[in-house]
Amino acid sequence: MRLHNLNRGFFHWLAVIAITLACISIEGEWKWLSEYPNAFIAPFSDWLNVIMDWTVNNCGSFFMGISWLLEWPIWAVQKVLNWLPWSVSVFLFSAVAYAASGWRLAIFTLSATIYMVVIGYWEESMNSLSLVAISVPLAILIGFVIGVWGFYSDRAERVIMPSLDLFQTVPAFAYLLPILLLFGFGTVVGLIASVLYSFPPMVRNTIIGLRSVAPEVIESGLMSGATPSQLFWQVRVPSCRRQILLGVNQATMASLSMVIIASIIGGTSDIGWEVLTTIRKAQFGESLLVGMVIALMAMIIDRITFGLAQRSGIYDPNQQGLFERYRLLLIAALGGAVLFVLAQIFSVLVDWPREMVWSPGRAMNDGLAYLIINYHAQIDAVKTFAFFYVMLPIKIGLQGAVSPFTWGFALTPYHKAIYTLAMAGFSLWLGLRGKNMAGVLVMLFAVFIYFGLTNIPWPCVILIYGVIGWKVGGRNLGLGTMLGFGFMAVTGNWAEAMLSIYLCGIAAIISFIFGTSVGIWAAHNDRVSAFVRPINDTMQTMPLFVILIPFVMVFKIGEFTGLLAIIAYAFVPAIRYAEHGLRNLPETVIEAANMMGATKNQLLWRVKIPLALPVMMLGLNQTIMYAIAMLVIAALVGTNGLEQIVYIGLSDGNFGIGIIAGLGMAIIAIIADRTTQAWSRTRREQLGLDASL
C-alpha cells in the first residue's frame, strides 16, 4: 500500500474490523456478546403503561371533552355529504376541479367519482372524505400557526424541528393506541392521528416559505408603508404562497394516507375499513377496487390543490359585471339545484341501486386464482431465488445460508479459505491503487455477508454504525448513533431492530440501484422521462395500503411480499433525484469535458455521476425514509421486525411496547436521515455546489 495515503481514519476502520472479528471469535465463550442479556433490559414500556393508566384515570374527562367537541364537525360534514344525492356531489366536485385547473381535471374527477358510485362504495367514500374535510383544515391551521411561530422565534424553532422529525418518523400504529386510550373509540381517533401525521409538512413549508421571501421584497413592502399586519398578510405570506400551498398539498396527502391507516382500529364504515376487511377476507380483487377509491381521491385532491396554487388573478381594465365575476359559481349552484330536483324524481340519482353495482372484483379473484394455480412453479421459483440468494445471506450470513438444501453444496473449509483470500485480495488491490476507503468498505462488506447482520455481536454493530456516523457527520452524530442503537438494546428490542434494518436495508439498496439506473436513463432520454413521470406521481399519491395489495395477491403473506411492496414504493425518489441531479449540472463543466474529448461513457462516469452524487445521495435519503414508512405497513403481511411489535402493541392494547418499538423505528429513520444528509452536505460543499438544496 502507498503508505503516504494512509490516514488515521483508515486505521480506525482496521481497528473496528479487527474488534468485530475478535468478538465473533469469542462469541461462543461470552454469551452476552451474541445476545443482549435479559437482566439489563429496562422495563420502559411498563413505566409508560403506568403513566398512561394514570393519565387516563385522572385526565380522561378532559380528553373526552376535546373528543366530543371534534366529533361534531365531522358528524355535520358526514350528514351533509350523505344527504346530498350523489349526482349533485359528483357535479359539484367536477365544477371545483374545473375551476381549479380546467377541463381535463374536471373530466378526470367526473369519471373517478362516478367510478366510486358504480362500484357501490359511494357512502363509504363520503365518510372518508368528511374525515379528510375536517382533518386537513385543522392540520393546515395548526401547521401554519406553528410554522409562523418557528419563523419568528429561533428558540421555538429549535424545539419544533426535532419534534417534527419524531411526528413524521414514529409509525402511526404506535400512536393510534394512546389516542384511542385518551380520546375514546370513534372517528375522532382517525381525525387526531391524521392531524398529528399531516401537520409537520405544513410547518416545514411555512417556515421555508417565509424564510425564502427576498429581503428587497420585504423592504419594498415597508417602503410602501405597510403596517406590520399588512406586511405579514399582504407581502410575506402571498410572496411565498407557492411554498405554503405545497405544504397544504403535502398535508392533504399525508392526511389521506393516514385516514386509511387509522381505520385499522375500526368503528367507522369508511373506505379504509373496507380495504382492510376485504384484505382479511382474501378478496383481493375487491380490496384493490376499493383501494383505488382512495388513490383516486388522493389524486383529485392533489391536482385540485396544486391547480389552485398555480392560479392567479387577471386584471381587466373594463370592470367585469357581477354576472361575469360569479359566472362559474352561478352555473355550479344552478346545475346543483337542477340535479337536486331531478334526483327527487329519478331515485337513481340519489341511491345507486344495488343491482346496478358493477364490480369486477369476483372476476379479478378468479383470474388471480387461475394465475396462481397455473404459474405456481414460476412464482415459487422467484420467491425461493430471492430468499436463498439475497435475503438469507444478508440475514444470517453465508455461513448460515449456504447449505446443500439451499445453494446445493455445503460450505467447506476450502470454500471459506477461497472467500477469505478473494475478499482480502480484492481489498488489498483497492488499497494498492490508493483507494483505501473502498478497500475498507469491501472488508466490512465481506464480514457482514459472511456472518450476517443478525449474527454480528450487538456491541460491534453499535460500534460500526457509531464510527460511520462519526466519520460522516462528526462526533455528535457518532455519539447520537451509538446512543440510539443503545436504546434498542436496553429496551430489549435488539433482535427485532436488526430484522427491521435488514429488510429495510435490502429494500433501500435494491430500490436505490434500480431507481438510480432508471433516473440516469431518464436524464438522458426525454421520452423515458415523460414516461416515468406520471408513474412516479401516481406511486407517490397512492396510499401505502393499496401498494401492498397486488403483491399480497400474488406472493401471499411473508417477508418477500413486504420486501417487494417496500421496493415498489421506495424506488420513486431514487429516480427523481438521480434525474434531477444529472439534469441540473453546471453546463460549463459538461462543455469543458466535451472539449477535452470525453466519450459518452467517460462523461457519465467520470464527470456527471461524481458531480450529481450528492443529489443522488439525497435520493438515497428519501428512499430510506420511504422504505421505513412502508415497512410499518408491511407488518400487516407478516414481517418480523420492530414494525411487527408496533402492530402487536396496537392489537394487544399494550401502549408501552408499541410506543417503545415505534420510537426505535423513529431512531433508525432519524439516524439514516442524518447520516445521508451529512454526507451529501459535506460532499456538496467540497464540490462547491449549491449547498442549500
Add this chain to the structure above:
Amino acid sequence: MKTSVEDRKEIKLSCRNVWKVYGARPEGFFENGNGLVKDVSSHAEKLRENDHIVANADVTFDVHAGEIFVIMGLSGSGKSTIVRCLSRLVEPTAGEIILDGEDLLKKSDAELIDIRRHKMGMVFQSFGLMPHLNVIDNVAFPLKLQGKAENECYQQAKRVIELVELQGRENNYPKELSGGQQQRVGIARSLAVEPDIWFLDEPFSALDPLIRKQMQDEFLSIQLKLQKSIVFITHDFHEALRLADRMAIMRDGAIVQIGRPVDLILNPVDDYIREFTLDVPWETILTAADIAEPSDEPLAGLGSVSEDTLIEKLLYYLGDNDRGVIVHAKDGSVLGVATARGVVKALSAGSGPDTSSVKV
C-alpha cells in the same frame, strides 16, 4: 467658478453625523446619541477594535429640493446602508435625519408608516417586486395599502405605468418581464404615491449596459417632468457623472468628498477620488465655464460661447486660436476667457503634478 444654483434652493432632506454600527452594544459608544465625535477616524477605529462593524461613520450631507444627489461608492463602502438609514429601513445608531425640518428618527412607528406612504418612494437593485402580483397590482400595491378605493388605485397606477411606458403589460407577472421592464415596474410603483423624496438603490446595476444607458436617459426625462428630490445610489462612477447634480463618494462607511461632478474631477481631494477620475471622458463633462479664466488682455476679435458649452465642442476652435474664446454667462455678462492652456490645465488635474518624464 460659478456659484452652484442648487445652493440657493431649500433643503429637502438632511443627514447629520449619521453612524450605523453593528455589534454587541454599539449605543454605548455614542452617549449623547447625536453622533458628534471629536475625531471620526479614531472613533471608528475604537469601535472596530471592540469587534463592532462600522457601516457608516459620521455621514453628513444635504439633499436639495428637486436635485439628483448621487452617492457613489464601491461595494462595502456603506452606500446601501446609508440610503436605508435615510428611510429608516435600517435604524441609525446615532445622528439625525431631518426631512422637511423634522427629525425622522424621533417619529413613532405609525408616523413613519404615514411618511413612507405619502412622502417616500424607493427603487431597489433587484427590483423587489411582489412575485404574486401582476404589473398593475404591483404598482397599485402601495395605494391599496393606504386603503384607497380600488378604482382610484388602478387609475393612478395606469398613469404611472404610462409614464414608464409599460402600457399593455398590466396583466403580466414579474417573472414574465425582462430585467429592464421589471425595473420600470419598480420605478412606477415607487412613483405611484407621488413621493417628495425618491430613493434609488443601484436601480440599473442589474441591467445590461445598453439597457442601462437607455434607462438612465428615461430616468432623466422622467425627472425633468417630475422634479423630485432624489437620492441615487450607484457603484458606477460614469453613471454618477451622467445623472448627478451633486454627488458624494463614500469609502469605508464615510464620505470622502461631496460636490458637483465637475468639482470632483477638477479638484479631487485625494488619490482615491483621483483614481476614479482617471478614465473619465473629461471633454464630455467640463464646460466652458469650468476653464474660463479672467483675462487682462483685450477681448477684441475673439469669438464667444455660452458658459454651458462642452469643451468637446471647443477643441477644434481652440486649436486654431491661441488667444482663446470669450465665455458668456446666461445673463450676458463675461465670465472670462477659455484657452487651450486652460483645457490642458484642467486635464492635468486628473493626473497630478508628475513631471518626472520631462527633461529640463
